[in-house]
Amino acid sequence: xxxxxPTSPIDPSLPLRAKGGxxxxxxxxxxxxxxxSLRFALHMVGNREDAEEAVQDTFVRVYHHLGRFRDDGRxxxxxxxxxxxxxxxxxxxxxxxxxxxxxxxxxxxxxxxAVDGPDWMEEIHKVLAxxxxxxxxxxxxxxxxxxxxxxxxxxxxVKLSALRMRVxxxxxxxxxRLAEVRRDDR
Amino acid sequence: MMxxxxxxxxxxxxxxxxxxxxxxxxVTALHAQAPSQAIxxxxxxxxxxxxxxxxxxxxxxxxxxxxxxxxxAMEGITKQAAPDRIRSAVAAQxxxxxxxxxxxxxxxxxxxxxxxxxxxxxxxxxxMLKQVRAAWPAQSVVMPLDVLTELVARGVPPKxxxxxxxxxxxxxxxxxxxxxxxxxxxxxxxxxxxxxAALEVRARGVMSLLPSPAAAAALAPSGRRP
Amino acid sequence: MIDExxxxxxxxxxxxxxxxxxxxxxxAVARILSAAFAAPAPSRWRRWLDAxxxxxxxxxxxxxxxxxxLAAGFLARGVLPNRAPADPxxxxxxxxxPVTPASDPRSGAVATQFVFEAPVAQSVALVGDFNGxxxxxxxxxxxxxxxxxxxxxxxxxxxxYAFLVDGARLESDPRAAAVVDPDYxxxxxxxxxxxx
Numbered sequence: 001x002x003x004x005x006p007t008s009p010i011d012p013s014l015p016l017r018a019k020g021g022x023x024x025x026x027x028x029x030x031x032x033x034x035x036x037s038l039r040f041a042l043h044m045v046g047n048r049e050d051a052e053e054a055v056q057d058t059f060v061r062v063y064h065h066l067g068r069f070r071d072d073g074r075x076x077x078x079x080x081x082x083x084x085x086x087x088x089x090x091x092x093x094x095x096x097x098x099x100x101x102x103x104x105x106x107x108x109x110x111x112x113x114a115v116d117g118p119d120w121m122e123e124i125h126k127v128l129a130x131x132x133x134x135x136x137x138x139x140x141x142x143x144x145x146x147x148x149x150x151x152x153x154x155x156x157x158v159k160l161s162a163l164r165m166r167v168x169x170x171x172x173x174x175x176x177r178l179a180e181v182r183r184d185d186r
Numbered sequence: 187m188m189x190x191x192x193x194x195x196x197x198x199x200x201x202x203x204x205x206x207x208x209x210x211x212x213v214t215a216l217h218a219q220a221p222s223q224a225i226x227x228x229x230x231x232x233x234x235x236x237x238x239x240x241x242x243x244x245x246x247x248x249x250x251x252x253x254x255x256x257x258x259a260m261e262g263i264t265k266q267a268a269p270d271r272i273r274s275a276v277a278a279q280x281x282x283x284x285x286x287x288x289x290x291x292x293x294x295x296x297x298x299x300x301x302x303x304x305x306x307x308x309x310x311x312x313x314m315l316k317q318v319r320a321a322w323p324a325q326s327v328v329m330p331l332d333v334l335t336e337l338v339a340r341g342v343p344p345k346x347x348x349x350x351x352x353x354x355x356x357x358x359x360x361x362x363x364x365x366x367x368x369x370x371x372x373x374x375x376x377x378x379x380x381x382x383a384a385l386e387v388r389a390r391g392v393m394s395l396l397p398s399p400a401a402a403a404a405l406a407p408s409g410r411r412p
Numbered sequence: 413m414i415d416e417x418x419x420x421x422x423x424x425x426x427x428x429x430x431x432x433x434x435x436x437x438x439x440a441v442a443r444i445l446s447a448a449f450a451a452p453a454p455s456r457w458r459r460w461l462d463a464x465x466x467x468x469x470x471x472x473x474x475x476x477x478x479x480x481x482l483a484a485g486f487l488a489r490g491v492l493p494n495r496a497p498a499d500p501x502x503x504x505x506x507x508x509x510p511v512t513p514a515s516d517p518r519s520g521a522v523a524t525q526f527v528f529e530a531p532v533a534q535s536v537a538l539v540g541d542f543n544g545x546x547x548x549x550x551x552x553x554x555x556x557x558x559x560x561x562x563x564x565x566x567x568x569x570x571x572x573y574a575f576l577v578d579g580a581r582l583e584s585d586p587r588a589a590a591v592v593d594p595d596y597x598x599x600x601x602x603x604x605x606x607x608x
Binding site for chain 3: 253256257258260261262263264265266267271275278279297300301304307308309328329332333335336339340361362365366368369372373375376377378
């Protein structure tokens with residue numbers, strides 16, 4: 001069942017145990033992080049198959065590069081750094097092979113029917129898709145995945161001020177475009 | 187008929203010596219041919235070709251199906267096996283089919299014969315095939331045999347594999363559930379789990395879905411044959 | 413501090429957060445674990461290359477590195493849906509929906525997809541016990557990415573197969589469980605089709 005409750009932080013001992021070779025700990029990490037990872041990837045790349053590919057590649061990389069994970073670091077920003085890059089790679093691949101037939105770009109519809117408009121989710125995705133990838137990434141990481149700006153700066157390598165500007169611009173576009181949709185639906 | 191095929195193909199046989207060093211062209215040349223002609227074409231050595239054809243004909247005269255033997259020969263051709271190896275593989279498969287027929291009787295289907303032959307080829311003792319048949323006397327045992335073969339291929343000790351599969355059969359597991367067990371153990375072993383441990387875990391999982399032994403006895407199969 | 417939160421943004425945020433179930437799909441997790449544990453550890457060269465997968469690079473540099481890493485990772489990648497051994501019946505987004513053959517409820521055959529990565533091959537064929545090992549029975553179709561695919565109807569049970577590349581080279585499926593055939597001593601692959 002979907003919810004919008006805040007995400008619980010990962011037990012810091014899990015990635016450390018996984019780093020030490022504990023496969024069960026890695027399995028738990030995957031279980032805990034998979035929903036958020038899939039959600040981010042889905043909204044970044046726009047279709048489930050690419051999103052699942054990006055997420056799977058990410059966790060395989062995470063597994064093989066656990067040695068790089070700093071013992072005093074937080075796991076989620078590190079994970080999202082890798083995932084964001086995989087999403088960009090998958091999107092670039094899709095743009096190069098635009099002639100490949102897809103199974104459809106309709107994102108996951110597990111969410112309950114919109115109370116604020118019949119195709120609200122579709123509209124959100126349409127607008128998100130028009131955003132430059134940096135803005136979309138920043139918006140999702142901050143407002144949906146609830147990473148702090150400092151953590152996102154670590155993920156994207158972008159300065160804090162530029163980051164805030166990207167999030168603000170994304171919000172401005174979403175606010176304007178989606179407010180029009182809401183007005184039309186009333 | 188054989189001499190007609192042989193003489194026609196002898197001329198092509200010289201060119202087909204290229205099979206040994208230039209297989210791509212030869213294998214591609216099989217495009218328009220039926221399997222029996224394909225066998226003839228791809229074995230330039232007349233003696234071996236005839237031996238393979240004789241082997242198949244003998245098996246058919248004993249009431250065995252030809253398709254699995256033709257497939258075994260084709261497998262050898264595709265794998266670029268030496269001609270004599272193809273002949274002995276076909277003979278070995280014929281022998282296993284015949285053994286399986288005796289063990290899975292009285293009237294096993296072709297699919298059961300093939301699954302039985304594969305199980306024997308994987309080293310599963312003959313007595314075990316009898317036990318599988320005894321657990322499901324009137325229902326197709328293709329899936330239990332295939333799963334048994336797969337479990338042993340993954341490294342599960344044959345005795346343990348048989349015990350678990352037969353127990354599930356007697357408890358009323360469906361072929362789909364038994365297949366799921368095989369696929370799950372396959373995946374678990376690939377993920378690093380020890381084969382015997384994987385089987386125990388997965389067998390428990392399937393068992394938990396099945397009715398109690400008393401209920402299973404009441405549901406004992408009678409003439410269900412898919 | 414810029415306050416971006418307002419009714420619209422809150423609504424968007426809520427919908428996006430609710431768009432995916434909170435609990436992980438156990439099959440997806442199993443696929444990931446299989447892929448992670450089965451994939452070989454990257455070489456020192458690959459680890460060095462991955463270290464450059466940082467967002468601080470220029471767009472051009474990142475694109476080049478991404479393309480190199482994508483090609484390397486794509487070729488080295490192991491299994492998939494339920495993957496791996498992969499669920500051969502899973503269909504992933506890049507591959508076209510096959511028009512034929514469909515699963516046949518009358519015969520019990522199940523449409524099963526096979527995938528093989530061979531960007532430089534000229535032809536790839538699926539050969540196995542289900543098509544008599546005939547090289548022409550199931551040719552794979554090449555996609556622009558260099559991945560080949562075909563979907564064939566398989567009866568429930570265990571099937572042994574391999575890929576014949578360029579009509580000459582027999583290769584096993586890196587996505588599937590391996591087996592050495594007892595008669596010819598060559599490595600092949602195994603798929604279990606559970607049926608319905």
